Amino acid sequence: MCLGIPGQIIAISNLAHKLAIVDIGGVRRQINIACIVDEEHPTEACIDDWVLVHVGFAMSRIDQQAAAETLQLLEELVLSELS
Amino acid sequence: MKYVDEFRAPEKATAVLQEIKQLSQEIDRHLKIMEVCGGHTHAIFKYGIEELLPEQIELIHGPGCPVCIMPKGRLDDAIAIAQNPQVIFTTFGDTMRVPGSHTNLLQAKAQGADIRIVYSPLDSLQIAKENPTQEVVFFGLGFETTAPSTALTILQAAAENITNFSMFCNHVLVIPALRALLDQDDLMLNGFIGPGHVSMVIGTDPYEFISQQYDQPIVISGFAPLDILQSIWMLLKQIKENRCQVENQYSRLVAKTGNPIALKAMNQVFDVCETFAWRGLGEIPASGLKIRTEYAQFDAELKFSFPGFRVADHKACKCGEILKGMLKPWECKVFGTACTPETPIGACMVSSEGACAAYYKYGRLSKAEKSKFGNKG
Numbered sequence: 001m002c003l004g005i006p007g008q009i010i011a012i013s014n015l016a017h018k019l020a021i022v023d024i025g026g027v028r029r030q031i032n033i034a035c036i037v038d039e040e041h042p043t044e045a046c047i048d049d050w051v052l053v054h055v056g057f058a059m060s061r062i063d064q065q066a067a068a069e070t071l072q073l074l075e076e077l078v079l080s081e082l083s
Numbered sequence: 084m085k086y087v088d089e090f091r092a093p094e095k096a097t098a099v100l101q102e103i104k105q106l107s108q109e110i111d112r113h114l115k116i117m118e119v120c121g122g123h124t125h126a127i128f129k130y131g132i133e134e135l136l137p138e139q140i141e142l143i144h145g146p147g148c149p150v151c152i153m154p155k156g157r158l159d160d161a162i163a164i165a166q167n168p169q170v171i172f173t174t175f176g177d178t179m180r181v182p183g184s185h186t187n188l189l190q191a192k193a194q195g196a197d198i199r200i201v202y203s204p205l206d207s208l209q210i211a212k213e214n215p216t217q218e219v220v221f222f223g224l225g226f227e228t229t230a231p232s233t234a235l236t237i238l239q240a241a242a243e244n245i246t247n248f249s250m251f252c253n254h255v256l257v258i259p260a261l262r263a264l265l266d267q268d269d270l271m272l273n274g275f276i277g278p279g280h281v282s283m284v285i286g287t288d289p290y291e292f293i294s295q296q297y298d299q300p301i302v303i304s305g306f307a308p309l310d311i312l313q314s315i316w317m318l319l320k321q322i323k324e325n326r327c328q329v330e331n332q333y334s335r336l337v338a339k340t341g342n343p344i345a346l347k348a349m350n351q352v353f354d355v356c357e358t359f360a361w362r363g364l365g366e367i368p369a370s371g372l373k374i375r376t377e378y379a380q381f382d383a384e385l386k387f388s389f390p391g392f393r394v395a396d397h398k399a400c401k402c403g404e405i406l407k408g409m410l411k412p413w414e415c416k417v418f419g420t421a422c423t424p425e426t427p428i429g430a431c432m433v434s435s436e437g438a439c440a441a442y443y444k445y446g447r448l449s450k451a452e453k454s455k456f457g458n459k460g
Contacts, residue, residue: 001121001122001148001149001150001175001177001224001225001226001228001229001434001436002120002121002122002147002225002226002228002229002278002279002280002281003122003280004228004280004283004306004336006084006085006086006087008085017239025084032205032232032235034235034344034348035231035235035342035344035345035348036342036344037344038344050085050086052280052283052336054228054229054232054280055175055202055203055204055229055232056202056203056204056205056206056232057203057205057231057232057235059228059231059232059280059283059284059342059345060283060336060337060338060342062086062335062336063334063335063336064335066334066335067086067335069334070313070332070334070335071089071090071095073313074092074095074098074099074309074313075095077095077098077099077102078094078095078097078098080098081097081098081101
């Protein structure tokens with residue numbers, strides 16, 4: 001039920017209603033991005049953002065640095081197993 | 084697919100599993116870990132994670148499937164609203180087979196009710212715009228992950244003054260359910276895998292009581308196999324070091340204070356109910372959401388008449404014990420015989436996120452367990 005899928009915002013389709021087109025593994029669909037938009041990060045700045053999509057809404061922006069750090073930690077485990 | 088494939092890498096999984104095995108040997112006792120979220124239950128079965136873990140780690144599949152815990156009485160009410168000839172009833176696909184007292188939404192649709200499956204509550208609002216002479220009702224359910232989306236849909240309906248749209252609200256809250264579980268004397272757990280997408284909305288702060296008042300470690304986890312394995316590893320480290328903390332494995336999506344915009348929308352539209360009756364767990368105070376009086380015109384409960392009865396769970400059903408980890412699905416008399424995903428009797432067999440349905444679908448029973456099931460007669 002709480003399923004979420006990562007996707008990348010490729011265009012803003014309705015600035016007033018905060019609607020955007022998201023690309024999820026090649027499939028495109030209009031989603032609502034109201035939950036990830038604020039004064040610091042306005043609607044028009046969301047293009048190219050990676051977001052988590054749940055029931056037609058972007059619920060959170062994916063923190064690319066945090067994702068890289070998690071993977072780095074796992075990579076270090078692989079290296080420590082090999083050594 | 085970016086942010087999906089890299090969290091499934093087999094060589095990393097092997098390395099984490101090795102760490103988990105080593106830590107388990109050092110801890111050297113039986114550990115019960117509950118994954119709260121149905122999404123985790125589904126992923127654990129789909130990827131066979133339970134089979135990869137050392138035998139001393141037992142996963143308890145918690146109550147985090149909002150479809151499964153929907154009580155029969157509420158389903159009867161939903162079906163009654165859907166059968167109103169003026170109504171187009173819209174719902175997520177997962178609710179269609181959930182059993183009410185006599186029938187389910189799928190059967191009601193077959194008998195002529197206009198019931199439509201939608202992907203998003205916004206699709207339901209669109210149907211309302213396209214059918215101005217009919218009443219469109221959305222079956223709102225789900226945890227805090229989903230509640231902001233239905234709140235924003237109601238706010239949009241209000242902004243556009245769409246008067247033929249309303250919602251039958253059955254949203255539930257994770258934190259009161261966890262507290263109710265932890266208050267049970269017979270629950271013996273060693274830690275929690277916390278729900279990733281609920282936490283993306285509420286943050287990690289609301290879980291502090293678990294570590295501070297109940298001395299349990301919890302790790303908020305993502306849903307890919309590597310996320311879940313890494314979370315189990317983090318839990319074992321806490322257990323070994325005698326720590327009870329709220330840790331966040333899913334930092335790429337979960338912030339400490341959650342999503343303030345989503346929380347604001349939720350609080351603007353919804354108020355907390357006095358109580359909600361969870362199928363399998365019973366009444367839990369302040370565990371559900373209702374539509375605030377300011378948005379009463381979008382509340383289907385005020386627009387339509389329905390029975391509103393409370394209906395007891397089936398006597399043979401052991402869902403309550405299974406949700407608390409006291410019984411395994413195959414220890415229930417009706418598992419796989421009278422109760423199957425096609426004709427579920429209990430909550431846990433309803434959705435693919437329920438523990439019984441997951442065991443039934445993926446058949447991941449160990450040899451000993453299989454022989455028990457086989458000998459059940």
